[in-house]
Amino acid sequence: MTMLIRRILGNLLAKPATRPFPVVSREPAPGYRGAVEFQQENCVFCGACALRCPANAIEVDRASKVLRFDLFRCIHCACCAEACKRGCVQLRPAYHPPVFERPEFEFSGAPVVASESRPAD
């Protein structure tokens, strides 16, 4: 108990053990399986990611060349990233920002549908 009392007194004088979030935020570790990102320009819509996904979060329509991704179903296992031979799916070490509505992510191939982040040529 004396050991613990010493510790408790030390805690009283020490700085908080937590960070003053959101002023100071913590970066995830380099290998963290975080935000899922698709590089749509390289995608050939083979469907390997959709086949391996344990949560059925990815849906690929090979005929019409459409890929749909449901972030709310995703369990961040990185099976899609392992399955993709062309490296089109990656899990970046970053947290997904909180959302108020179900994010809909969809892209189709040939011609690539311009997403908001992609400037028109």
Place this chain on the structure above:
Amino acid sequence: MSDRTTIPFGPQHPVLPEPIQLKLTLENETVKEAVPHIGYVHRGVEKAGERMDYTQNVFLVERICGICSFIHALCYCQGIERLMGAEVPPRARYLRVIWSELHRLQSHHLWLGLLADALGFESLFMEFWRNRERLMDIFEKTAGSRVIISTCTIGGVRRDIVPEDLEMILRELDALEKALDVAVNGILEDRTVKKRLVGKGVLPAGQAIVLGAVGPVLRASGVPVDARTDGFAAYGELGIEPIVETGGDSYARTRVRARECYQSIELVRKAIANIPEGDVIIRPRGRPNGRAFSRVEQPRGELIYFISADGSTRLDRLRIRTPTSANVPALVAMLPGCEMADVPVITLSIDPCISCTER
């Protein structure tokens, strides 16, 4: 005249992290009978396991329990590997031990913290949980996720731990051990804590065996049974002595878990010192066919998977026996005769994981 009252304990109770109901029959303040009611968090994992691809099931079974997710995956993978005749590379077996023991450590830290919280010892609760953060950070750095680490897979592990990270684990464990000394001393040597734990919920060895208790509950009654002595993964090479206490009460169960923390630290150090070089995964060919039992030691006790497969991509049957479902009969035997005020602590002393139990 006997004045009996039946009161419901749970499913929502401050001491219970998960919902279980105990219908307690009291005579004044003394418990005469306890009847458990479960079924609040049934998720149908076993059925889902028959509908999914056998390789995808690894991620499903990990979600049975967040606190020992890796060990669930390990048990499942070992069963499938047995059916497919796959030999796991030695480095993968050692990595499995490292992650398993780190999971055991964090689970015991979580439980010791919860126990301190149940006793009203808030500062000790925070102390344990602060130490636990070190382990969660290790998972994040080595596995890429903090809770459901998803590193175990059929044929090995999905990630290697680089030598720098192995050294980081050793450094963190040194710091953790020092912090653990303070925290464990606070729970095992404190007069007030002892008063709440010693002699509460006594389970004699004979009764523990008859009721089929497992894990720390059984070992605290003086029965040296630990599935790790079977030598799965790399435990056979590392060697392990089950930690046994003879009291059979809540204090003995706490002691077993506290001592197991030190044992896990030692095992991780030994595994890191002896880890061989080489591949971490092989891709087994074919599909599982036949029936297999797999048995591993979870933080709460023995975990058993029965897998029946017919050579297709889906399993015939996946049956999971979790340690808490084996320990609930022991809990029901511990409660009669105790004071109402001791029920929360005794219930917590089996380390109930209800989501595991109901799957």
